[in-house]
Amino acid sequence: MAIDSNMRARLAEQIQCIRQSDDPLNQYFFEKASIANLPKGQHVCHEGSNCSHLAILLNGTARVYKLGENGKEITLYRVGPGESCILTASCILSHIPFPAFAICETDVEAAVVPASDVRRWLSESSAWQDYIFGLVATRLSNIINVVEDVVFRRMDKRIADHLCNRMDKTGHVLLVTHQEIASELGTSREVVSRILKEFELDGMIKVTRGSIELLDPEKLHQKHSER
Amino acid sequence: MAIDSNMRARLAEQIQCIRQSDDPLNQYFFEKASIANLPKGQHVCHEGSNCSHLAILLNGTARVYKLGENGKEITLYRVGPGESCILTASCILSHIPFPAFAICETDVEAAVVPASDVRRWLSESSAWQDYIFGLVATRLSNIINVVEDVVFRRMDKRIADHLCNRMDKTGHVLLVTHQEIASELGTSREVVSRILKEFELDGMIKVTRGSIELLDPEKLHQKHSER
DNA sequence: GCCATGTCTGTGACTAAGTCACACAGGGGT
DNA sequence: ACCCCTGTGTGACTTAGTCACAGACATGGC
Numbered sequence: 001m002a003i004d005s006n007m008r009a010r011l012a013e014q015i016q017c018i019r020q021s022d023d024p025l026n027q028y029f030f031e032k033a034s035i036a037n038l039p040k041g042q043h044v045c046h047e048g049s050n051c052s053h054l055a056i057l058l059n060g061t062a063r064v065y066k067l068g069e070n071g072k073e074i075t076l077y078r079v080g081p082g083e084s085c086i087l088t089a090s091c092i093l094s095h096i097p098f099p100a101f102a103i104c105e106t107d108v109e110a111a112v113v114p115a116s117d118v119r120r121w122l123s124e125s126s127a128w129q130d131y132i133f134g135l136v137a138t139r140l141s142n143i144i145n146v147v148e149d150v151v152f153r154r155m156d157k158r159i160a161d162h163l164c165n166r167m168d169k170t171g172h173v174l175l176v177t178h179q180e181i182a183s184e185l186g187t188s189r190e191v192v193s194r195i196l197k198e199f200e201l202d203g204m205i206k207v208t209r210g211s212i213e214l215l216d217p218e219k220l221h222q223k224h225s226e227r
Numbered sequence: 228m229a230i231d232s233n234m235r236a237r238l239a240e241q242i243q244c245i246r247q248s249d250d251p252l253n254q255y256f257f258e259k260a261s262i263a264n265l266p267k268g269q270h271v272c273h274e275g276s277n278c279s280h281l282a283i284l285l286n287g288t289a290r291v292y293k294l295g296e297n298g299k300e301i302t303l304y305r306v307g308p309g310e311s312c313i314l315t316a317s318c319i320l321s322h323i324p325f326p327a328f329a330i331c332e333t334d335v336e337a338a339v340v341p342a343s344d345v346r347r348w349l350s351e352s353s354a355w356q357d358y359i360f361g362l363v364a365t366r367l368s369n370i371i372n373v374v375e376d377v378v379f380r381r382m383d384k385r386i387a388d389h390l391c392n393r394m395d396k397t398g399h400v401l402l403v404t405h406q407e408i409a410s411e412l413g414t415s416r417e418v419v420s421r422i423l424k425e426f427e428l429d430g431m432i433k434v435t436r437g438s439i440e441l442l443d444p445e446k447l448h449q450k451h452s453e454r
Numbered sequence: 455g456c457c458a459t460g461t462c463t464g465t466g467a468c469t470a471a472g473t474c475a476c477a478c479a480g481g482g483g484t
Numbered sequence: 485a486c487c488c489c490t491g492t493g494t495g496a497c498t499t500a501g502t503c504a505c506a507g508a509c510a511t512g513g514c
Contacts, residue, residue, distance in 0.1 A: 066374060066375055066378070066379075068378065070502095072379060074378050076371065076374065086367070087367060090360065090363055090364040093356075093357075093363075093364070094357075094361045096364045096365075096368065099368050119356070122349060122350075122356055123349075123350055123351075123353065126350065129320075129346070129349055129350070130320075130321075133320035134321045136317055136363055137317040137323045141326050143367070144370060146374055147301060147303065147370065147377065148293055148295070150377050151295065151301050151377055151413040152293075152295030152296065152297065152299060154499075154500090155499075155501095177461085177463090178462075178463070179461095179463095186374075186378040186379075188500080188501055189462090190500095190501075190503090191499095191500060191501060191502095193462095193463060193465090194465090194500095207463090209462060209510085210509095210510090381471090382470075383470090404490085405491075405492070406490095415471080415473070416492085417471095417472075417474090417494085418470090418471060418473095420491095420492060420493060420494090421471095421494090436480060436481080436490090436491060436492070437480095437491070
């Protein structure tokens with residue numbers, strides 16, 4: 001789909017690195033990018049695949065995760081509006097296959113850029129360099145935080161943290177299953193059920209099928225802030 | 228220290244991206260790089276610090292690790308000859324503080340490059356781009372492998388894997404303590420002692436103070452290859 | 455409205471991993 | 485030879501994870 005002036009405005013609003021009028025990226029980007037729409041549940045990348053394009057999300061979120069042989073999963077990071085998946089960029093720039101899975105968590109609209117341009121623009125646009133390296137830094141930090149979480153923190157604190165983060169986004173009633181929390185944090189569904197039960201017995205939450213209501217967010221905050 | 232023609236040859240031998248005679252990087256690099264020597268045990272970076280230079284190792288290794296509040300550690304990756312610490316590059320390029328610790332595991336000699344040049348060369352040299360993005364890809368993979376290891380694999384298999392890897396480098400007798408293995412893999416010294424005891428009872432290794440002799444590497448290989 | 459099926463949750467029994475405290479052995483320095 | 489420090493082993497405990505199974509709830513088809 002061609003990019004008309006309405007779409008240009010939307011892209012500039014969402015993608016910070018193409019706002020500078022004096023950078024050649026502006027012209028390049030609007031010449032080469034196209035718009036893609038992907039439905040919720042669509043797999044974007046599989047482990048081991050190569051990447052022909054880089055997608056920058058305009059809306060929606062994509063989840064990047066690792067999948068173990070035993071079916072267990074863990075989320076590495078999420079890609080939101082204005083961001084792209086740095087593993088895709090890394091794939092493109094170094095010819096190493098994609099080392100994880102990526103899936104649309106919501107319906108997603110993205111600006112898609114051919115792989116050959118991703119590299120070329122690095123030489124020609126400092127805004128693009130800043131954008132790409134900003135993402136590299138963010139994702140390295142994200143993934144290192146996952147390592148830190150998994151190795152150094154107890155599961156009950158990680159679950160409390162997770163519930164608080166979701167509350168910040170959607171309010172006191174979370175529509176989420178125990179299995180979804182387990183997949184997010186890389187643990188077993190039974191472990192999540194047991195810990196949520198304890199939280200309920202402590203009066204911090206109310207658990208019903210497919211949803212969790214946070215009754216005492218302060219206390220949950222305290223729990224995940226503990227050492 | 229100035230770079231004479233002997234050192235130029237050593238640098239070209241070790242650092243693959245400055246071998247191309249037609250890339251401007253060659254001239255830039257020899258103009259700007261200096262040589263640093265760091266002793267074993269020297270801390271290179273602390274968590275939260277900023278980085279003024281990028282170091283490319285000529286020999287020796289540096290260990291990049293995360294340290295928990297409870298004193299536990301886990302190795303994220305190691306930097307060897309010809310490589311640099313990509314978290315340093317990421318720091319430099321995106322102005323985010325260093326998110327881990329780095330320490331010299333052996334005496335280290337490195338070519339050191341000012342931060343301002345690291346960024347500038349990205350625009351001017353495709354060899355430097357390839358080098359930096361090759362490292363980005365490698366380190367992202369390394370760290371994702373750590374997540375995978377920790378979340379999906381049993382500790383006894385991880386220890387068997389570790390012992391096999393060390394054997395490949397130094398032979399059947401490893402000079403290593405239980406605590407060092409624990410710090411490498413992000414676990415407790417007691418857990419390592421118990422698992423090594425089991426390996427000894429199974430006839431795979433012989434444990435003495437400060438060293439481990441691999442008696443049956445084949446069987447250890449089988450162990451870490453199991454699901 | 456009822457029934458079947460699939461999804462979600464809870465629980466028991468077990469193993470694996472981690473923590474804490476403590477004791478002992480070995481090596482190095484004086 | 486003695487002292488101190490480091491490295492190791494072990495017991496008792498808690499936390500986390502696995503496996504199997506049962507029950508409740510929601511949805512879709514008839």
